[in-house]
Structures are given as structure tokens and as C-alpha cells.
Amino acid sequence: MRVRLGNPLYAYPLDGGERSTVLPHAQSRIVQAPGGGAVVTGGTGAADWAVRKVAPGADGAPAVTAVHGVPAKAGTVASLSLAAGRLTTAEPDSRALPAVAQRGGITVGTTSSTGTWRAVAEPDGSDAAQFKRYADVRPVGTGDGRSVVLADNAGNDVLESADADGKVTDLTKLTGAPYGPWGDGSRVLSASGRYVVYGRPGAEEDKYLVDQDDPSYRVLEGMTGAAVWGTALWTVDGAGNLEGTGLPTASGTATVSACAAKDLQAVGRWVYWECSSTFETDPVGVYDAVTGTRMTLPRPGKLGDGYVVSYDSATRRVEVTDFHTGTVAEPRTVEELPADPGAKDPVSADPYGGTFAYAVGGGQVRVADSGVPTSPVKKIQSRVEWSVDVSANSMDRTWSASWLLSKPVTGAKAEIRDKAGRVVRTLTPTRRDASLATTWDGKVSDTRYATDGTYTWRLTGTPADGQGPALSATGTFTLTGGTRPYHDLNGGAGDLTTLTSSGYLTTHYGDGKGAFGSKASGSGWPTGTVAVPFGDLTKDRCNDLLVRMPDGTLRRYTGKCAGGGYSPSGSYTALGTGWQQYNVLTAPGDITGDGRTDLIARQASTGDIYLFADNGSGGFKSRVKIRSAWTYTHITGAGDLGGDGFGDLLARRSDGTLFRYDGTGAGQFKERVTVFTSWGRTYNAMVGVGDITGDGRGDLVVRDTSGNLYRNNGRGNGSFTSRTQIATGWQGYKGLF
Numbered sequence: 001m002r003v004r005l006g007n008p009l010y011a012y013p014l015d016g017g018e019r020s021t022v023l024p025h026a027q028s029r030i031v032q033a034p035g036g037g038a039v040v041t042g043g044t045g046a047a048d049w050a051v052r053k054v055a056p057g058a059d060g061a062p063a064v065t066a067v068h069g070v071p072a073k074a075g076t077v078a079s080l081s082l083a084a085g086r087l088t089t090a091e092p093d094s095r096a097l098p099a100v101a102q103r104g105g106i107t108v109g110t111t112s113s114t115g116t117w118r119a120v121a122e123p124d125g126s127d128a129a130q131f132k133r134y135a136d137v138r139p140v141g142t143g144d145g146r147s148v149v150l151a152d153n154a155g156n157d158v159l160e161s162a163d164a165d166g167k168v169t170d171l172t173k174l175t176g177a178p179y180g181p182w183g184d185g186s187r188v189l190s191a192s193g194r195y196v197v198y199g200r201p202g203a204e205e206d207k208y209l210v211d212q213d214d215p216s217y218r219v220l221e222g223m224t225g226a227a228v229w230g231t232a233l234w235t236v237d238g239a240g241n242l243e244g245t246g247l248p249t250a251s252g253t254a255t256v257s258a259c260a261a262k263d264l265q266a267v268g269r270w271v272y273w274e275c276s277s278t279f280e281t282d283p284v285g286v287y288d289a290v291t292g293t294r295m296t297l298p299r300p301g302k303l304g305d306g307y308v309v310s311y312d313s314a315t316r317r318v319e320v321t322d323f324h325t326g327t328v329a330e331p332r333t334v335e336e337l338p339a340d341p342g343a344k345d346p347v348s349a350d351p352y353g354g355t356f357a358y359a360v361g362g363g364q365v366r367v368a369d370s371g372v373p374t375s376p377v378k379k380i381q382s383r384v385e386w387s388v389d390v391s392a393n394s395m396d397r398t399w400s401a402s403w404l405l406s407k408p409v410t411g412a413k414a415e416i417r418d419k420a421g422r423v424v425r426t427l428t429p430t431r432r433d434a435s436l437a438t439t440w441d442g443k444v445s446d447t448r449y450a451t452d453g454t455y456t457w458r459l460t461g462t463p464a465d466g467q468g469p470a471l472s473a474t475g476t477f478t479l480t481g482g483t484r485p486y487h488d489l490n491g492g493a494g495d496l497t498t499l500t501s502s503g504y505l506t507t508h509y510g511d512g513k514g515a516f517g518s519k520a521s522g523s524g525w526p527t528g529t530v531a532v533p534f535g536d537l538t539k540d541r542c543n544d545l546l547v548r549m550p551d552g553t554l555r556r557y558t559g560k561c562a563g564g565g566y567s568p569s570g571s572y573t574a575l576g577t578g579w580q581q582y583n584v585l586t587a588p589g590d591i592t593g594d595g596r597t598d599l600i601a602r603q604a605s606t607g608d609i610y611l612f613a614d615n616g617s618g619g620f621k622s623r624v625k626i627r628s629a630w631t632y633t634h635i636t637g638a639g640d641l642g643g644d645g646f647g648d649l650l651a652r653r654s655d656g657t658l659f660r661y662d663g664t665g666a667g668q669f670k671e672r673v674t675v676f677t678s679w680g681r682t683y684n685a686m687v688g689v690g691d692i693t694g695d696g697r698g699d700l701v702v703r704d705t706s707g708n709l710y711r712n713n714g715r716g717n718g719s720f721t722s723r724t725q726i727a728t729g730w731q732g733y734k735g736l737f
Helices: 171-175
Strands: 007-011 020-026 038-043 049-056 062-069 079-083 086-092 098-107 113-121 147-153 156-162 168-170 187-192 195-199 205-211 216-223 225-229 232-236 241-246 250-255 263-267 270-274 284-288 293-296 307-312 317-322 332-336 347-349 355-361 364-369 379-384 387-389 399-405 409-417 423-427 430-432 435-440 453-463 471-480 495-500 505-510 516-522 530-533 545-548 554-557 582-589 598-603 609-612 624-627 634-639 648-652 658-662 673-676 683-690 699-704 709-714 720-727 733-736
Touching: 020 062, 079 347, 079 355, 086 113, 086 147, 086 364, 098 147, 113 147, 113 156, 147 187, 156 171, 156 195, 168 171, 171 205, 187 263, 195 216, 195 225, 205 225, 216 225, 216 232, 232 263, 241 270, 307 347, 307 355, 332 355, 379 471, 399 453, 399 471, 409 430, 409 435, 423 435, 495 530, 495 683, 530 582, 545 582, 582 648, 598 634, 634 683, 648 683, 683 733, 699 720, 699 733
Parallel strands: 187 225, 225 263, 387 471, 582 634
Antiparallel strands: 007 020, 020 038, 038 049, 049 062, 079 086, 086 098, 098 113, 147 156, 156 168, 187 195, 195 205, 205 216, 225 232, 232 241, 241 250, 263 270, 270 284, 284 293, 307 317, 317 332, 347 355, 355 364, 379 399, 399 435, 409 423, 409 453, 430 435, 453 471, 495 505, 495 733, 505 516, 530 545, 545 554, 582 598, 598 609, 609 624, 634 648, 648 658, 658 673, 683 699, 699 709, 709 720
């Protein structure tokens, strides 16, 4: 109960000066007392409430004398609902105005907690028409911190949702759902996460399914009862025909009883029905949706996970009936109350756990463990974005996900993995009762965005009740607008660039299936041109193209995010001269650990290997010598082949041995590792093209002297599969990059 004690009572000196506090709490009405002074009702708190006389004391200051004590009034609970450890109650405040309150975080067991009380929905005390707004309501918890009620809006029904922070949402107005006159017997019949069902129980007429998160409603025509659990909707008609539908796919049908069920409840695999009191055959029972069996129960009650909790008004007993094994056990008495608690719904089973609550009178509610083992935790509802665009022009650059579970978990984590299975980000979801929610800005570090592509999320957690295996749920989504994949010039898969003797520089776009499809060309390139498909030097999240001209000038052509050909006359930035001294220019990816692509060059006269690190300003830092006297016939950057986050280099010796040099992240390579021996004696071109098969692993493309083009699939561990021919007639290209 919210106790409203009024405002402080102050005394003000007639000749000026500071006011003094007479009583910390007092009602607003003050009556003049015979013989001087005033009479007011107030005190220091609810336990110290009295009619008091205030008159000048011997020193002239106000003196307070208690005239008649007013005993504290016991609170009352009209209805209650326990969901995922959050107790929602309908109870009047100290002004006798009906309100809705919550107490979240209730636990029973080794570490018990009574939670924190909060009023979440109260009438407007200044509007007499709203005094009875929450009279006769029966709140239902949704398991995710919210509770819903069908309230009285000046004589008409209004469906409201109140969250744990006290925010009240008018779902009738938000969704346009139908409403009837208050007092026709309609109420909230069931709620689970985002979904709410309301209508008149037992009446063979329309019920309404409301979606809180995607504001809308659906009519359930001519049903006597309806219940929702996660994404499963159960309805029953006047002939006892039970139908289960997954929102929106069908689940199954059954006939549970010949009666017109006045109550339907659903928790996990269990569906409870209750007929009118005059029906003699199977008046109360539960249906197991997994085995398809029906069980008759001894008395009506509230459904939990494998049990029903009941209150027998004749004996004043609170009882638990266990049926989780498929056999109905004898009811177990939990407590025999000394008096009827006077609540319309005196008991509530927690659908999201093994506890239950019951009113005992005097405004008190007890929560106890049913002793019935709970089912394994699972995802029963989710709202996960299928894609996210993190580009600067996107309206919403954040991926968001929320899940409703069958019971609460602790230590939840959401791992984000790329196509190759590497964890790029680990998120800690926010927990609200049995729900989890998280967001991701698409970054893998404070400044660097994830690579475009398909990602897998994996949600894990430990059951809070300590029962059953850990939670494991997974799904996928697509990220765009981030960093382009290695060797990708148009968005999608890795690409291959070629140069013809007639001066055409062509980008062959990977099709994601292991070959190349469409292409874009630019003409006018002189003989001796060397292209280097590079990373994003200009911070526009598009990979750029480096071109060394025959005169030794190195040009940077800004990347074309949507693809397109490059020509010498196009806009470029010169990055210096003298680059003709190098007979190898290649981009291995990031080998310095800053997340930016670096350039590797081999000096023709010495065979020495130099690193040109990205300077973060569109160019390169001064060269650093990292190897000496390399005589390999072919050297190519290959991206991250082993999944450590750093770029790697492939080098082929004249005897056909292929070596891999793994980047260290500190501007150097580890010692070489043999990948193949006696390999590729007829190959005259070798290019690490990135992922062209769509599995997230870097692949290798080679050309032999006959013009045949082959692909070696990356294994993700630094090695490759055997070759697969993907094209012929490529001998006309003077360069493959």
C-alpha cells in the first residue's frame, strides 16, 4: 500500500522570522480549537497518527498535544500476479483509491529477497472521474518487467501497460483495439512479453490479441478462452476444441473437453482449461502439448510449470498439485489460512519459474517454492533486427535485440561472430526479469567498424534457479555500411583486378560462390602499370585502389563503394615517386595492430622487404625494413588467413614450396610456415583475393601458363584446399592483382 501522509505543517511568526516545522506530516484541513489553537490530524508516520491540538506553549512556541489516536489501517490486496519474480498487485492506497503496484526481484531459496515495492499505476487524485480507474482490475505480469490491466476510463474499458519504471502506456489508444463499456466482465485473460489477450472469459464471443511492441491487434473470433505463451497462442471454442498457433505458424489442435471453457492458461508445454462449475465431465484439466495427453485436475487454480496452485475458499487451504511427470499427484497443502484473504485472485503461479504467491490478508502476500522442478530455459520470444546499416547516412546505426526467456538467467552474454566463426564483439545484455536486451553499434573497437557481411549472434546464460542446462540461442543478421572486406572494391565478396596489353584495367567482382561474375573496366592505362587493391585509406569505409605508374609515381584512387571502373584521368592523390625501385607491391591487411591495411614492398635490387604502415591520413609512414634478401618468385598479401585478426603474406619459392608468414600485429611477420610443397610449378600468377566463396575465409587464386584460373579455398587455419578450376582463357591478361 502507498501511504499518503500529507505535507509538513509549518508555523510562521507574525512578526517575521524563519518558519518552524510543527509536524512532518499532516492533513490539509485545519480547524480552529475552542479557547485558542488549532486541531489537525497528523504525526511523524503511519504508526504515529492522531488528532492533535496545536497551541502556544509556555515559551510562545507552538506546542503539540495528541487528542485522539488514529490506528494504522491494514492494507488490502484485491488481486495479484507473480511473473519472473515480479509481484504485481491491485491494492488501494491510504486514501482508498485503487492503484497497481509492483515488487520486483523476489527470490526464494538459499538467498531470498522480498524485492522493492513501487506504485506503477495510480489514479489522478485531482480528478473525481478517475478515482475508480483501477477498481476491480486484475493485473497480469508479462515476464519482462511490465504488467497489463483492463481499467475503467470514465465508463469505458482501457487496456494499459505499466513498466517497472512507472511508465503507463494506453494500449487501447496506441493500437486502436476495440473496447467495451466498463463492467461487462472483460479483463486481461493472458499476457506474455509483447502479447496480451483480453475479453470476457467464458463467453463465446470475440477476444483480442494485442501486440505491445509492434502496436496492433488481432480479433480472435467466437472463442470462449484464449492464452498466450511466448509466441504460442492457444484458443478454445464452445465445443472444447483447443487450437494452438505459433505467431504466426500453426502448432496443432486437440479436443480437451466438451464444455465451453471459461478459463484457459498456457505455460511452456502445458495448457490448462477450466469449465463452468456445472459441468461434471473433465471440468478442470491440463493438456500436454508435447505428448498430446490430457490430465484431469482435482480443482481449479493457477497454472505454473508442471503444477497448479489453488485456493479452496471452503477450507481456506492453499494447495499445490504436481503433474510434471505426466501423472497428477495428490494436492499438497501449503498453508491453511486463519481467515479468507478477501482477494478476487488470491493465488498466482509464476509461469517463469517454480514459485507461487498467495494473499494471506492484512495486505500481506507470501511467496513460496512449489518444489516442482522447472523446465530447461529456452528462448520463447525475440525481437532481433535482421540487418543493420551503420553507414553515416543511416537513420538507425545500431543493431538491437531482445529476448523473452522461459525463466530468468544470470551471467548472460551475447557473442557476435563473423562468417569464419571468430568472435568480433561480446555484449552484456541488460536483464529485466525473464527478458534480456542489448544493442551493438557495429564497432569491433572504439574506432573501427566491423566488416560488412553476415554475422551470427549467440546468447548464453545460467538459469537463475540453478536448474537445468545453460541457455543457448542463436541467429544471424547482416551488417552493411561498415568496413569493406579484404580485397573487396564494390561491396560483397573479394575481387580480382586484371590489366590487358591494350590498357584496360578491369575489376572482376567475386560472386560469393567461388568465381567472378560482373566486372567494371577503365581504359588508357600504360604498359608497366601495377595495381594494388587496398584497404580504406581515406576513412570513408570504401576500399581504395593504389596504382604505380611506369614513371614510379604511386597514386591513390578513392574507392567506389558501389563499384565502377578506374581510368588514369580519374581523380587521384599522388603518394610520392620512386616506387619503381620495388618489384613487389602488395597489401596483406593489418600487420601493425591498428586495424588499418598496410603496404608491403620488395626492393628489386636487394630483395629486402619493407613495411609502409598506414599513417591514418590517407598515406603511409616512412618505410621500415622487416626482412632481407627475399628471392621468392611470387609474393602476395592474403588477408587474415588464420583468424588472429592480423594480415598474412604468402610467398612461393622456385622449387614450388609455398610459405605463409603470419602478421604479428606489431609491424612484423612470424617465421614462415610451409603450406604446400612441389606446388604450382606452372603458375605464373598468384593473388590472395579475400573471401570469394562466402564462408568468411580468405581464398587464393592462381593462373597457370595455359591461362587456366584456379581457386584454392581457405580453410580458416592458414591453409587451403586443393585447387578448383573456375575459368579458362586468362592468358591474355598481363597482370593479375
